[in-house]
Amino acid sequence: MGEEEKVKREALEIIGRFQNLPRLVVFDLDYTLWPFYCECCEEDEMPFLYPHAKGILLALKEKGIDVAIASRSPTPEIAKTFLDKLGIRSMFVAEEIFSSWTHKTEHFQRIHRRTGVPFSSMLFFDDEERNIDAVSKMGVTSIYVGNGVNLRALRQGMSEFSRKSESSSGSRRE
Numbered sequence: 001m002g003e004e005e006k007v008k009r010e011a012l013e014i015i016g017r018f019q020n021l022p023r024l025v026v027f028d029l030d031y032t033l034w035p036f037y038c039e040c041c042e043e044d045e046m047p048f049l050y051p052h053a054k055g056i057l058l059a060l061k062e063k064g065i066d067v068a069i070a071s072r073s074p075t076p077e078i079a080k081t082f083l084d085k086l087g088i089r090s091m092f093v094a095e096e097i098f099s100s101w102t103h104k105t106e107h108f109q110r111i112h113r114r115t116g117v118p119f120s121s122m123l124f125f126d127d128e129e130r131n132i133d134a135v136s137k138m139g140v141t142s143i144y145v146g147n148g149v150n151l152r153a154l155r156q157g158m159s160e161f162s163r164k165s166e167s168s169s170g171s172r173r174e
Contacts, residue, residue: 007055050148103134
């Protein structure tokens, strides 16, 4: 069994421990799914993901949880090319990849409009505290990842999402 399959299996176990699951999990790209900034790369380079990223994405999809991207990359063409090269672009129900000064709030407004998923039903992973703070204020469960998304971050995210949804089961924010 390959490493990707092991990570997927462990991610499925983690997700399976929780009753309250997010309807949508949103990922940043740079230093969250992959360990570089797109704008520092050329389109003809071969990108790579953090070791746990693809297994986590596959587990979420297998559990019927949609995934999306919110990235402030100033080079969306390169980001989309890399997603294609990695064979994961088709996994995402929404791709909001554009430069912005809004700390991703505009990205999430667009994702909400496109998917209809309430902010309270979303889980978000990002490597920048300012994005975590801004998006959390919208009602999204937001998890800081210091060195890329991994199984520990997934466990933390599922736990915090479950705890928040249990404590606010009657008051959902859009």
